[in-house]
Structure formats: C-alpha cells, structure tokens
Amino acid sequence: MPELRKDPILGRWIIIAKERGKRPTDFIVEQSSSKGGFCPLCPGNEKTTPPEVLSYGDANHMPNTPGWTLRVVPNKYPALVIEGELDKEGEGIYDKMNGIGAHEVIIESPNHDEAFAQLPPLRLIHVLQAFRDRTIDLGRDPRFKYVMVFKNFGKAAGASLEHSHSQLVALPIVPRMVVSEIDGSLSYYKYKERCIFCDIIRQELKLEERVVCQNDYFLTITPYAPRSPFEMWILPKKHNSSYITQSDESFQALAAIFSESMRRLNGCIPNVPYNFVLHAAPLRSEPLEHYHWHFEIMPKLTQIAGFEWGSGFYINPTPPEDAARFLREAKV
Amino acid sequence: MPELRKDPILGRWIIIAKERGKRPTDFIVEQSSSKGGFCPLCPGNEKTTPPEVLSYGDANHMPNTPGWTLRVVPNKYPALVIEGELDKEGEGIYDKMNGIGAHEVIIESPNHDEAFAQLPPLRLIHVLQAFRDRTIDLGRDPRFKYVMVFKNFGKAAGASLEHSHSQLVALPIVPRMVVSEIDGSLSYYKYKERCIFCDIIRQELKLEERVVCQNDYFLTITPYAPRSPFEMWILPKKHNSSYITQSDESFQALAAIFSESMRRLNGCIPNVPYNFVLHAAPLRSEPLEHYHWHFEIMPKLTQIAGFEWGSGFYINPTPPEDAARFLREAKV
Numbered sequence: 001m002p003e004l005r006k007d008p009i010l011g012r013w014i015i016i017a018k019e020r021g022k023r024p025t026d027f028i029v030e031q032s033s034s035k036g037g038f039c040p041l042c043p044g045n046e047k048t049t050p051p052e053v054l055s056y057g058d059a060n061h062m063p064n065t066p067g068w069t070l071r072v073v074p075n076k077y078p079a080l081v082i083e084g085e086l087d088k089e090g091e092g093i094y095d096k097m098n099g100i101g102a103h104e105v106i107i108e109s110p111n112h113d114e115a116f117a118q119l120p121p122l123r124l125i126h127v128l129q130a131f132r133d134r135t136i137d138l139g140r141d142p143r144f145k146y147v148m149v150f151k152n153f154g155k156a157a158g159a160s161l162e163h164s165h166s167q168l169v170a171l172p173i174v175p176r177m178v179v180s181e182i183d184g185s186l187s188y189y190k191y192k193e194r195c196i197f198c199d200i201i202r203q204e205l206k207l208e209e210r211v212v213c214q215n216d217y218f219l220t221i222t223p224y225a226p227r228s229p230f231e232m233w234i235l236p237k238k239h240n241s242s243y244i245t246q247s248d249e250s251f252q253a254l255a256a257i258f259s260e261s262m263r264r265l266n267g268c269i270p271n272v273p274y275n276f277v278l279h280a281a282p283l284r285s286e287p288l289e290h291y292h293w294h295f296e297i298m299p300k301l302t303q304i305a306g307f308e309w310g311s312g313f314y315i316n317p318t319p320p321e322d323a324a325r326f327l328r329e330a331k332v
Numbered sequence: 333m334p335e336l337r338k339d340p341i342l343g344r345w346i347i348i349a350k351e352r353g354k355r356p357t358d359f360i361v362e363q364s365s366s367k368g369g370f371c372p373l374c375p376g377n378e379k380t381t382p383p384e385v386l387s388y389g390d391a392n393h394m395p396n397t398p399g400w401t402l403r404v405v406p407n408k409y410p411a412l413v414i415e416g417e418l419d420k421e422g423e424g425i426y427d428k429m430n431g432i433g434a435h436e437v438i439i440e441s442p443n444h445d446e447a448f449a450q451l452p453p454l455r456l457i458h459v460l461q462a463f464r465d466r467t468i469d470l471g472r473d474p475r476f477k478y479v480m481v482f483k484n485f486g487k488a489a490g491a492s493l494e495h496s497h498s499q500l501v502a503l504p505i506v507p508r509m510v511v512s513e514i515d516g517s518l519s520y521y522k523y524k525e526r527c528i529f530c531d532i533i534r535q536e537l538k539l540e541e542r543v544v545c546q547n548d549y550f551l552t553i554t555p556y557a558p559r560s561p562f563e564m565w566i567l568p569k570k571h572n573s574s575y576i577t578q579s580d581e582s583f584q585a586l587a588a589i590f591s592e593s594m595r596r597l598n599g600c601i602p603n604v605p606y607n608f609v610l611h612a613a614p615l616r617s618e619p620l621e622h623y624h625w626h627f628e629i630m631p632k633l634t635q636i637a638g639f640e641w642g643s644g645f646y647i648n649p650t651p652p653e654d655a656a657r658f659l660r661e662a663k664v
Binding site: 157175203207226229278279303305312314326 | 335337338339340341342343344345346347348349350352353354355356359411423424425426480482483484489490491499501503507508509510512513516517520528529531532535539555556557558559561562600601602604607608609610611628630633635636637638639641642643644645646647648649650651652654658
C-alpha cells in the first residue's frame with residue numbers, strides 16, 4: 001500500500017508509491033524509452049483498463065464495450081488505493097498514514113487524436129459534468145476530504161498517454177495548496193468582509209487589460225502574479241465556493257469559455273503542453289463566503305529549476321497584460 | 333526593470349522579467365532550438381561575461397583574463413537588477429515592488445567538462461566558500477534580505493549552459509519557502525524547546541536506514557518525506573542557523589561530504605540532472621535556536637504535473653530507505 005508521509009518542518013505531505021518501487025536502473029531506462037503504438041484508452045481496448053465507474057454514450061451501449069463517448073475508469077497504476085481503513089501513526093518525530101484514496105482517469109473522447117480544446121460542446125459539457133459527478137460520488141466516502149481534478153497534456157506536462165484524458169485523485173487530507181488558498185482568502189475576508197476572488201473579478205473587469213474572454217457566467221483572466229507565461233484562471237462571475245453545486249445551465253457556459261480559452265492558447269502557441277487543476281472548497285464543506293472555485297491553466301513553457309525549488313518564487317518572462325493581449329488577438 | 337508581484341491570495345511572489353518580454357513565437361522557436369559550440373564561461377572568453385566580482389586562481393593573474401580556477405560574475409540576463417531604490421506600491425488590490433536584487437554566476441571550474449562532483453577537494457572548498465563570501469558581501473546591502481544559492485545541472489534541471497556553474501540571487505524579501513521552514517521549525521521549538529533539525533539528525537543517526545554518508549561535521553540523509561527519488565539533505569551535525577558563520581575548517585569536511593554524496597548519486601544514476609539549494613537564516617538575522625542551515629539536493633527524475641501543481645503533494649516512487657541503501661552501496 002502507498003504511504004502518505006509528512007515533512008515535519010513544512011507539514012508538506014508526500015505520497016510514497018512503494019508499489020512502483022523504482023530502482024536506480026528504472027530511471028536510466030525511462031530516460032531513453034519511446035512510446036509504442038497501442039493505446040489502452042481507445043475503443044475496443046476497454047478490457048485493458050480496470051472496469052469503468054461511469055460512462056456516457058449510446059443509450060443502449062454495454063459497459064466496458066465500444067459505443068461510449070466518455071468513460072471514467074480507475075487508474076491502473078494508482079497513486080493511492082481505495083481499499084482499507086485510514087490509519088494514522090507516528091514514527092518517532094515523523095507522521096504517516098496509509099495511502100487510502102481513489103485515482104481515476106476521465107477518458108474525454110473515443111477519438112485518439114481529439115484534443116480537449118477540440119471537443120464538440122456537448123461532449124465537453126459531459127467532461128466537466130463528469131468532474132462534478134465523480135466528485136459527488138467520491139464525496140460520499142467519509143475517508144476522503146478532497147477530490148483534486150487535473151489534466152496533463154503533452155509529455156513535457158507529465159502526460160504519459162497521448163489519448164485525451166484528465167484525472168482525479170480523492171485524498172484523505174485537504175491538500176496544502178487548497179488550504180493555503182482558503183486561509184489566504186479568509187484573512188482577506190476577515191479584514192474586508194468580501195471574497196477576494198470577487199474583488200479580483202471586479203477589478204479585472206474594470207481594467208480589462210488581463211481579461212482573455214468572458215460570457216454571462218464566467219471570466220478568463222491572466223492572473224496578476226502568474227507563475228507561468230500564459231497562465232489563465234477561469235472564474236465563475238457569481239460567488240460560489242463549490243464546483244459541485246453549479247447549476248446545470250452554467251455548464252454550457254463553462255464549456256464554451258473553457259473551449260475558447262484553450263483555443264486562444266493554442267492560437268498563440270500551437271500544441272503547447274499544459275496542466276490544469278480545479279480548486280474548490282473541500283468535500284462536505286459548508287458554503288464558504290470567502291472562497292471561490294476556479295480552474296487554473298498552466299502552460300508548460302518555463303523550467304522549474306533550483307531557484308524556484310529553493311525559494312518558492314517563480315520567474316515569468318511574459319507579463320500577464322502582454323499574454324492577455326496575445327490571447328485576445330489570437331485567431332480562434 | 334523587472335517587477336516583483338504578489339499573488340493576493342497566497343502571498344506568493346513572482347518575478348515578472350519584463351526585459352525578457354517573451355512573445356508567443358519566442359516559445360515556439362525555443363522548443364526546437366539547439367546549442368552552439370561557444371561557451372561564454374570558458375577561459376579566454378572572459379570578455380563575454382560582465383566583469384567578475386570575485387575570482388580565485390594564480391596569485392598574479394589579472395582580473396577577467398585566464399589563470400583563474402573559480403570566477404564569480406553578474407548574470408548577463410539577470411532575473412533582478414542591482415541598480416535602483418527599492419520601491420513598494422499597490423495596484424488596486426494588488427501589491428508590487430520593483431525588481432531590485434543581484435543575480436550572479438559562480439563558474440566552478442576553468443575546465444568546460446569538469447562536473448561539480450569531480451572537482452578536486454581544494455577547488456570544491458573554494459566554490460563552497462564563494463557561496464559564503466558573496467553572501468557576506470551582498471548582505472552589506474540593506475536592500476537585500478536573503479541570498480539564495482542554487483545550482484541547476486543538466487538541461488532537464490533547467491541549466492542553459494553546460495559549463496559547470498552555480499548561481500545566487502540576492503532578494504529584497506525572504507522567500508516563502510525559507511519563511512515556511514523557519515515558521516515550521518519555530519512551532520516545533522515552541523513546543524519542544526529543541527531544534528527540529530537537530531532532532532531529525534539524532535533520530536536518523538540512531539535508525540541509520542536513511543543515512544547516506546557522514547563525517548565528523550556533516551551528515552547526508554534521504555529525508556523522511558522526499559519530493560523526489562534520491563533527494564538528499566546535507567546537514568551540519570552541530571547546530572547552526574547561519575551558513576556564513578561556519579568555521580573555516582568545517583569547509584573541508586563540507587566539501588568532502590558534498591563530493592561523496594554527489595558521486596554516490598552519480599554511481600546510482602549516471603549523469604542525472606539535479607538541482608541543489610542552500611537554505612539558511614536570512615541576512616543579518618541573529619542566530620536562530622530553532623533553525624538549521626542545510627543543502628537540499630533534488631535529482632530531476634519525476635515530472636511535476638497537474639496533481640503536484642494543484643495540490644502541493646508530490647508522488648515519489650522510490651522510498652527514501654531504498655534510495656539511501658542504493659546510495660550507500662553505490663561505487664564511488
């Protein structure tokens with residue numbers, strides 16, 4: 001079973017994936033490996049993945065057979081495992097818990113070469129609703145505190161499979177990054193009695209210089225202090241801390257702005273590798289007046305090197321005002 | 333002038349390197365660029381770098397001419413610039429300051445192909461003392477609060493030049509990562525009245541399973557919760573929060589253990605790309621009883637992808653106990 005270990009100085013948790021148990025030689029081989037032609041995510045190869053937990057498609061298609069347009073399956077090589085009791089213990093001055101969690105793959109399309117940004121509107125809505133539906137389902141398990149939804153696109157951004165897919169990991173603790181955002185926005189709220197994200201939205205809509213695109217429900221901006229060139233955030237205009245309580249009609253608008261944002265990014269830098277993540281209030285949280293769910297989209301264009309590791313500072317060679325202008329002017 | 337901008341939610345600072353002002357097409361070109369044969373860090377090419385601020389070598393060699401064995405020069409493309417007043421201001425709800433700082437390159441050897449781990453003992457001592465001497469010198473400038481020393485080795489770890497070199501950046505604020513370590517160790521100190529690093533050293537020496545190597549003054553371990561496979565920390569056995577107050581004789585022992593640790597790492601995974609960083613108390617800080625300077629060495633063997641970005645969690649496929657065993661058994 002994987003193990004969760006806490007750095008005693010920073011309180012940062014690490015997943016030790018013992019099962020993967022990599023030896024030095026594994027890394028040497030990996031550096032020179034090349035990809036084969038077989039795709040376990042393509043229709044017809046359903047038996048090579050664990051059985052699906054959700055699928056959309058033809059009304060009369062059978063589970064784990066072709067006919068689906070979206071499919072969610074457990075990750076065959078999960079970072080955390082779903083079976084077992086959550087057990088916390090100490091090891092001298094250290095703390096650990098066993099690696100209970102869920103790790104699922106959202107196969108976004110039956111077509112191997114269809115990128116996220118090219119999905120037809122209805123199918124993109126399904127992907128975004130699958131994020132919601134799986135989060136709701138996993139949220140019923142009291143062992144889990146957070147479901148992290150994310151996507152890796154392109155080898156440089158950590159994708160090991162070409163076929164368009166995103167992932168989610170259900171975690172027994174709220175991740176540090178989300179805790180920091182919630183704490184940071186709470187400090188602001190205590191002082192101002194307003195949501196800092198709502199204030200950001202107001203200021204950005206007024207200034208316009210960092211606005212990439214918008215519709216009635218959503219706004220895409222390049223944030224004021226982006227870690228990466230062309231980093232974008234997608235925010236709901238109306239305050240809401242919880243992704244899973246978004247109204248059904250808002251998903252159409254979310255799919256539209258997500259698709260437009262990604263096509264603008266591709267218009268600037270074709271086929272750019274990227275990651276996106278969904279940040280929202282923890283599972284079973286009451287509605288938070290100070291926190292606001294959002295997607296963060298991080299193109300992989302700069303190296304994270306010693307300075308960034310050591311300091312937590314990032315160096316970004318493209319001011320977000322320039323990036324927003326390029327994105328607005330991109331051909332879509 | 334570069335700009336320092338603060339993320340209003342997380343308090344995370346970003347350097348916007350406006351001068352580099354990268355446009356979308358710059359990234360497209362970069363992805364397919366290849367290196368030329370000219371090395372600006374080699375002897376004979378001293379005129380292609382800014383004039384040196386420190387050098388060691390033949391007693392009678394002239395500045396900025398061959399004859400040096402170590403040379404420190406300002407970075408030709410600095411992330412921060414040294415001229416100007418420190419100026420802080422708001423932009424609506426956002427905060428920024430101008431990008432005052434220093435960015436220097438420590439050229440570790442006159443020989444283009446001589447790696448850090450292969451430096452003769454005396455020359456490695458000089459590198460480690462140059463970290464100290466430049467930190468002391470820059471610490472006289474009251475605008476600076478911290479000097480971050482780091483090294484990128486290998487393209488995958490962000491090195492843009494092959495010739496063996498490390499870098500330092502003097503910053504007008506203490507970086508978030510160091511603040512978090514100092515805060516974290518202070519919490520422990522308030523509870524236990526002991527330095528957490530000293531407690532870690534005691535526990536690791538007793539257990540031995542994560543010890544890589546040691547000598548009278550220093551200890552190299554694989555930390556309990558490592559972000560990366562084969563991550564190593566080098567710690568002084570005797571409590572000290574400040575790198576620059578280390579005794580002269582301890583530098584010999586530091587060079588010995590640093591060299592041995594890196595040769596063990598290379599023995600496991602030849603030519604592995606890596607970063608290292610030096611963490612110590614801020615400039616002009618009084619001695620801190622709760623904090624302990626150390627080097628962190630991070631081999632670049634796993635991808636930082638969406639999950640890590642979004643959560644702050646890291647997934648490590650090699651338990652540190654296994655890594656330490658491989659490192660101990662490596663041929664040096």
